[in-house]
Amino acid sequence: MKKVLGVLLISLLSACASQNKQPSAEVEDKSVGGPSRTTESSPTTTGLANLNSLTDPNHILYKRSVFFDFDSYVVKDEYRPLVQAHAQYLRDNGNARVLLQGNTDERGSREYNLALGQRRADSVKNVMTLSGAKDSQIESVSLGEEKPRGVGHDESSWAENRRTDIRYQGE
Amino acid sequence: MQVRMPKFPPYAVMAFLWLMSAPLHAALDIEIFGGGATQIPIAIVPFAAEEKLTQSLTPVIAADLQRSGLFKMIEPAGLAPHEPAEVVYSEWINRGAGALVIGTTTTLPGGQVSLRVRLLDVAKQVQLATYIETVPVGQLRAAAHRIADMIYEKLTGDVGVFSTRIAYVVKEGKKYALQVADADGFNAQSVIEYTEPIISPAWSPDGKQLAYVSFENKKPVVYVQTLATRTRKAVANFKGSNSAPAWSPDGKRLAVVLSLMGGSQIFLINADGGGLQRLSQSPGIDTEPSFSPDGQSIIFTSDRGGSPQIYRMQVGGRASQTAERLTFEGSYNVSPHYSQDGKSFTFIHRNGDRFNVAIQDLASRQVQLLTDSKFDESPSFAPNGRIVLYATEVKGRGILSAVSSDGKTRQQLSTQTGDAREPAWGPLPRLQ
Numbered sequence: 001m002k003k004v005l006g007v008l009l010i011s012l013l014s015a016c017a018s019q020n021k022q023p024s025a026e027v028e029d030k031s032v033g034g035p036s037r038t039t040e041s042s043p044t045t046t047g048l049a050n051l052n053s054l055t056d057p058n059h060i061l062y063k064r065s066v067f068f069d070f071d072s073y074v075v076k077d078e079y080r081p082l083v084q085a086h087a088q089y090l091r092d093n094g095n096a097r098v099l100l101q102g103n104t105d106e107r108g109s110r111e112y113n114l115a116l117g118q119r120r121a122d123s124v125k126n127v128m129t130l131s132g133a134k135d136s137q138i139e140s141v142s143l144g145e146e147k148p149r150g151v152g153h154d155e156s157s158w159a160e161n162r163r164t165d166i167r168y169q170g171e
Numbered sequence: 172m173q174v175r176m177p178k179f180p181p182y183a184v185m186a187f188l189w190l191m192s193a194p195l196h197a198a199l200d201i202e203i204f205g206g207g208a209t210q211i212p213i214a215i216v217p218f219a220a221e222e223k224l225t226q227s228l229t230p231v232i233a234a235d236l237q238r239s240g241l242f243k244m245i246e247p248a249g250l251a252p253h254e255p256a257e258v259v260y261s262e263w264i265n266r267g268a269g270a271l272v273i274g275t276t277t278t279l280p281g282g283q284v285s286l287r288v289r290l291l292d293v294a295k296q297v298q299l300a301t302y303i304e305t306v307p308v309g310q311l312r313a314a315a316h317r318i319a320d321m322i323y324e325k326l327t328g329d330v331g332v333f334s335t336r337i338a339y340v341v342k343e344g345k346k347y348a349l350q351v352a353d354a355d356g357f358n359a360q361s362v363i364e365y366t367e368p369i370i371s372p373a374w375s376p377d378g379k380q381l382a383y384v385s386f387e388n389k390k391p392v393v394y395v396q397t398l399a400t401r402t403r404k405a406v407a408n409f410k411g412s413n414s415a416p417a418w419s420p421d422g423k424r425l426a427v428v429l430s431l432m433g434g435s436q437i438f439l440i441n442a443d444g445g446g447l448q449r450l451s452q453s454p455g456i457d458t459e460p461s462f463s464p465d466g467q468s469i470i471f472t473s474d475r476g477g478s479p480q481i482y483r484m485q486v487g488g489r490a491s492q493t494a495e496r497l498t499f500e501g502s503y504n505v506s507p508h509y510s511q512d513g514k515s516f517t518f519i520h521r522n523g524d525r526f527n528v529a530i531q532d533l534a535s536r537q538v539q540l541l542t543d544s545k546f547d548e549s550p551s552f553a554p555n556g557r558i559v560l561y562a563t564e565v566k567g568r569g570i571l572s573a574v575s576s577d578g579k580t581r582q583q584l585s586t587q588t589g590d591a592r593e594p595a596w597g598p599l600p601r602l603q
Contacts, residue, residue: 099389108526109505109519109548110370110593111415112472112479114391115428115435115456118412122433140430141390142412146368153567167389 053089054168060085064166066124067159073102073119075127083124086166087131090138097169100124100140103147105158110144117142124164210243211326212267218274219253224284226311228318232272235319235333235355238573239557240580242326255289255298263293270299270326272318282308288318290325300325312357330555336597337560338362338372338381339571343589349383351398354553354596356571356584362396363403373416373425374597375442382406382416382425393427395442406444417460417469418442426450426460426469437471439486449490459506462486464513470497471507478502481518481531497531500538504529506549510556517541517550517559528561530576541578548592552576554599562592 053059066079075083090096102121104113121140129135150157213236217229236242245268252258253275263271274288288302302321306314313334320331335354340347347369352359363369365387372383375395382395391414396403407413411430415437418425422442429438437451437460451457455475462469470483473494481504482494498504503521510516513533520529520540528541528550541559550561556576563572565583569590574581584591 101389108503108521109459109472109479111428111459112456112505114370114412114414115458118430118435119456122430139390139410142430143368143386143390144370146370146386 054171061089066120066164066166068120068162068164070158070162072162073116073123075123080127083127084131087128087133090128090133091131094134094137097137098128098139099167099169100128100138101147101165101167102140102142102144103149103161103163103165104145105161106145106148106153107158108145110146114142114144114146117144120162120164124166210241211269212243212245213270213272213322213326214245214247214263214266214268215272216247216251216253216274218276218286218288220276220278223278224276224311225308226315228274228276228286228311228315229272231312231315231355232319232322235316236322238355238582239323239327240575241323255291258291260293260296268293270322272322274302279305284308284311286314286318288321290322312353316353316355329557330599332553332555332558332596332599334600335554336378337571337584337594338374338597339562339591339594340369340372341589341591342368342569349381351381351597362398362401370593371415372593372595373418374595375418376420376422376598378598378600380442382418384414384416393425395425404444406442407438407440415458415460417462419462420464420466426462428458428460437469450486451484451494452490452492453494457482461508461516463509464511470509470516472505479505481505481507481516497533497536498538508551510552511554512556515556517552519547519550528559528574530559539578541574541576542572542581544572547572549594551594551596553596558596560594560596562594 053061056062060082063082066075066083090098100121102117102119104117121142125138125140128138148161150160215229215233221227221229233244237244245266248266250262252273258271258273271291271293272288274286277285279285283305285305286303289298290300292299300321302318304314316333319333323331333354336351337354338349338351340349345366346364347367348361348364349369349372350359350361362381365385367386370384372381374381379399380395380397382393384391384393391412392405393407393413393416394403395406406425407427407429409429409431413427413429415428416425424439424441427438427440428435432449435456435458436449437457439448439450440446453473453475455473457471457473459472460469466486468483468485470481472479473482476496480496481498482496484491484494501520505519507516507518515530515532517528517530519526522540525545526547527543528547529538530541531538544563546564548562550559552559558573558575560571560573562569569592571584571591571594572581573584
């Protein structure tokens with residue numbers, strides 16, 4: 001019974017994937033190719049993945065947080081190289097899996113914030129899948145306002161909490 | 172989407188409340204602000220031999236009645252009748268009492284206590300009700316709540332809610348506890364404790380189970396836990412986020428919010444986790460569902476119109492994009508909960524930089540703001556619709572508060588330590 005449900009859900013999910021386009025033109029923007037912005041970090045390893053790149057503080061893959069503007073879930077240009085580098089890693093490592101956790105600041109309804117955080121996670125997922133990562137490698141979820149990194153009640157804390165974190169399976 | 176605009180902005184009365192900065196007491200307590208204009212003056216005489224009991228009754232009864240905002244306590248001032256024959260009505264008329272409560276307690280062998288309580292109408296000089304019960308010593312407090320319910324029902328004609336329970340979450344340090352307590356905040360017990368957040372507790376209609384959202388597995392998952400056995404089951408643990416559980420009135424199904432098919436959308440699921448069915452279908456966020464008492468429709472929060480507003484949709488056999496927008500005032504109206512008579516709903520309205528509790532009448536669309544504090548969240552009705560329980564913040568600390576549905580009486584329920592939030596008022600106890 002459970003298996004049937006599971007299969008049903010998977011087929012529904014894939015049926016839905018095509019309808020679920022984010023409206024933002026930003027996501028379609030593939031002009032990030034210019035490596036100028038990524039070169040400040042060490043260059044991405046080409047070809048075979050280097051597991052150490054995830055744990056090397058000097059590597060772009062070490063960066064795991066994408067920050068958002070107030071009331072926005074658009075992945076800003078400055079974070080595209082980061083997200084695309086992770087997408088590249090996922091493409092090169094078919095067995096790798098990531099959990100994208102969206103977060104919001106503390107203002108307003110907890111459940112509505114949970115939904116807003118989901119949008120932030122979904123936006124990052126969209127950039128990743130458009131950059132070649134497989135849908136099955138990524139789970140986007142929301143922590144809403146429940147797991148704040150900045151615990152103050154001011155703009156600097158709120159800005160810190162408007163964020164999606166990239167967590168690899170096993171980490 | 173059908174959007175129906177009201178002809179006139181439906182903003183109505185704004186209740187004025189006194190805001191006093193009251194000190195937080197160390198114990199779990201209740202602080203009452205303001206008070207209704209027409210209160211019933213009632214005298215409650217300590218019952219005979221009550222002082223010998225481990226749990227006194229009349230202070231609990233008095234506190235219950237006072238919290239409703241509908242009663243004014245009259246001091247017995249030296250008078251101590253315990254039987255109707257001992258009552259001299261003129262003395263109570265002189266003291267301004269409209270109703271009088273007297274009674275006796277008799278401790279029986281085997282730890283039982285026999286209670287005999289009488290409610291008298293002072294003006295008419297007649298007995299309105301008698302309450303006779305024999306209870307174990309450990310249940311004296313519960314008996315006091317039942318007596319308060321009896322008095323409340325006789326004098327107001329409304330259902331008493333003093334024997335009900337509330338659920339809420341307390342955060343203390345890094346620990347989160349889902350707790351259940353009596354409606355007066357006493358007898359708090361942890362249902363579950365974790366080092367990860369818990370939100371959105373929801374009572375099953377029979378009061379035997381709680382649904383809630385736990386983040387213990389790096390993401391939100393909906394659980395249903397049976398209170399008596401403490402057993403629990405993940406009823407919605409799909410890929411993505413699972414949240415905002417709401418029980419159908421028959422207790423057979425839950426409305427939940429899933430990101431399974433993209434976005435955050437409302438689904439129906441059986442209480443055992445089977446039978447998933449999509450309910451809402453919009454390009455935006457649909458969340459915070461609440462069932463109408465007849466189970467035919469839900470109200471929920473959606474940003475399909477640009478800002479978060481409250482909508483109503485039918486619970487049909489298939490997913491629907493159609494919903495009727497209910498709120499129009501302001502750019503942020505969230506967290507709706509139906510009243511038990513289905514005639515109104517309570518919600519959070521952003522009022523400038525404040526988040527306040529409001530009630531909207533479904534027929535007239537009139538909105539009444541009930542609070543004027545800064546950060547109010549998660550309002551839910553008492554089972555008689557006369558009180559709204561909600562979370563607020565005082566000096567940076569989360570506390571639970573309750574306001575009468577006319578906005579005139581407000582009370583704070585505070586726990587000893589920690590941040591209290593996410594309150595949900597349980598159903599009336601049912602005769603099994």
